[in-house]
Amino acid sequence: MNFDFDDTERAFQAAVRRYALERLLPDYARWDRGERLPRERVRELAELGLTGLLVSPDVGGVGGSYVQAGIAAEEIARGDHNMTFFIQLGAIAADLIGQYAQPALRDALLPRLASGEALVAFGLTEPGAGSDAASIRTRAERDDDGWVVSGEKASITLAGNADYAVVFARMGDGGARGIGALVVPLDAPGVSRQVYDAMGGKLAERGSLFFDAVRVPHDHQLGEPGRGFAQAMEAFDYNRAIIALACLGTAQQSLDETMAYARQRETFGKPLARHAGYAFQVAEHATHLASARLLAYQTLWLKDQGRPHTREAAMAKYLAPKAATEAIRACIVLNGWMGYDNSLPHAQRLRDVLGLEIGDGTPEIMKGVVARELFGREFVAYR
Numbered sequence: 001m002n003f004d005f006d007d008t009e010r011a012f013q014a015a016v017r018r019y020a021l022e023r024l025l026p027d028y029a030r031w032d033r034g035e036r037l038p039r040e041r042v043r044e045l046a047e048l049g050l051t052g053l054l055v056s057p058d059v060g061g062v063g064g065s066y067v068q069a070g071i072a073a074e075e076i077a078r079g080d081h082n083m084t085f086f087i088q089l090g091a092i093a094a095d096l097i098g099q100y101a102q103p104a105l106r107d108a109l110l111p112r113l114a115s116g117e118a119l120v121a122f123g124l125t126e127p128g129a130g131s132d133a134a135s136i137r138t139r140a141e142r143d144d145d146g147w148v149v150s151g152e153k154a155s156i157t158l159a160g161n162a163d164y165a166v167v168f169a170r171m172g173d174g175g176a177r178g179i180g181a182l183v184v185p186l187d188a189p190g191v192s193r194q195v196y197d198a199m200g201g202k203l204a205e206r207g208s209l210f211f212d213a214v215r216v217p218h219d220h221q222l223g224e225p226g227r228g229f230a231q232a233m234e235a236f237d238y239n240r241a242i243i244a245l246a247c248l249g250t251a252q253q254s255l256d257e258t259m260a261y262a263r264q265r266e267t268f269g270k271p272l273a274r275h276a277g278y279a280f281q282v283a284e285h286a287t288h289l290a291s292a293r294l295l296a297y298q299t300l301w302l303k304d305q306g307r308p309h310t311r312e313a314a315m316a317k318y319l320a321p322k323a324a325t326e327a328i329r330a331c332i333v334l335n336g337w338m339g340y341d342n343s344l345p346h347a348q349r350l351r352d353v354l355g356l357e358i359g360d361g362t363p364e365i366m367k368g369v370v371a372r373e374l375f376g377r378e379f380v381a382y383r
């Protein structure tokens with residue numbers, strides 16, 4: 001057993017952490033106040049190799065590992081939790097398009113994803129189908145020229161600023177086996193967008209994508225028409241661990257900042273860190289974050305080995321956002337009145353991390369997946 005990163009991973013971790021703390025952290029509150037993220041910022045991530053981490057080198061990517069994608073999310077989150085969406089969605093797009101697109105689409109789109117020029121959203125959720133994603137209603141009808149897509153995708157990260165979306169649509173009968181995936185250019189006639197007024201994660205411009213008889217060429221189909229649901233679940237399995245690390249990096253940064261405060265702030269004649277009632281709270285949260293972190297990296301390591309990881313991914317996705325929100329909430333109180341002030345980043349971090357307790361599967365659905373993996377599919381707990 002080896003719990004250590006190798007030299008390349010350590011150097012990568014240090015470089016990404018430096019960028020996050022020096023470049024992202026000072027601007028974290030700007031996007032929360034409603035300023036739109038300039039595209040140059042995404043191109044900076046691309047220069048660090050973060051948007052094309054899982055894109056193959058023959059089309060301009062890094063060809064990195066899933067563990068590296070986790071390191072990137074954990075470290076970027078220290079500076080700006082929401083910038084990890086570009087890593088998460090970059091990884092999913094690289095995987096789905098890299099594996100399932102026809103060569104012409106793959107060769108045209110992936111270099112642009114890696115260079116930060118193209119943003120690709122993931123469109124599964126609908127107003128009437130979230131946890132029960134197999135019941136989506138968006139339809140893709142086939143004719144001689146291609147597919148005609150109609151429906152609404154809801155709560156889509158980057159809805160306001162993406163250039164393409166992988167859209168999961170009903171191509172056949174009801175249930176999971178009737179779902180297929182298409183790459184839809186979001187400048188196509190018939191596409192419209194609505195960005196939500198969310199409590200956090202504003203940089204991500206999450207919202208609805210509307211498709212009114214949108215024409216999509218045949219060659220924008222990803223794999224077989226009935227494979228869409230399985231493709232979405234494959235992506236969820238490792239992205240849940242990347243999300244876990246994004247939440248943990250965010251919380252760890254709050255905890256580190258709180259520890260720096262606790263070393264120098266004195267009450268009753270000694271530093272806060274020397275009051276057991278204070279230090280033990282930090283110890284408890286540090287322990288919870290560390291346990292969830294091991295589970296998340298184990299998941300990504302299993303994925304890199306080509307081994308099953310559904311159970312570990314769901315465990316990590318259940319545990320990490322919970323541990324992170326509890327730790328950040330505690331940091332607000334551990335910083336006294338200043339913790340409650342927006343001049344410190346803890347309150348924004350709490351609002352941001354809460355979103356990922358829901359995104360990619362709620363805690364109840366995660367526990368349902370873990371229970372299903374433990375007891376077997378015939379005992380599935382969420383149907």
Ligand SMILES: Cc1cc2nc3c(=O)[nH]c(=O)nc-3n(C[C@H](O)[C@H](O)[C@H](O)COP(=O)(O)OP(=O)(O)OC[C@H]3O[C@@H](n4cnc5c(N)ncnc54)[C@H](O)[C@@H]3O)c2cc1C
Nearest residue numbers: 122123124125130131155156157355358359360362364382
């Ligand atoms: C920050 C964020 C980013 C997101 N990004 C994307 C994205 O990029 N693409 C995308 O497609 N979607 C995205 N989503 C949507 C997300 O995946 C869904 O919100 C999520 O799967 C839950 O679906 P729902 O909101 O429809 O809730 P529902 O399915 O309606 O559930 C509502 C509540 O009921 C509980 N519940 C549901 N079923 C059961 C059950 N069987 N037993 C017990 N409790 C149950 C749930 O846990 C939840 O608390 C995002 C959401 C958020 C918040």
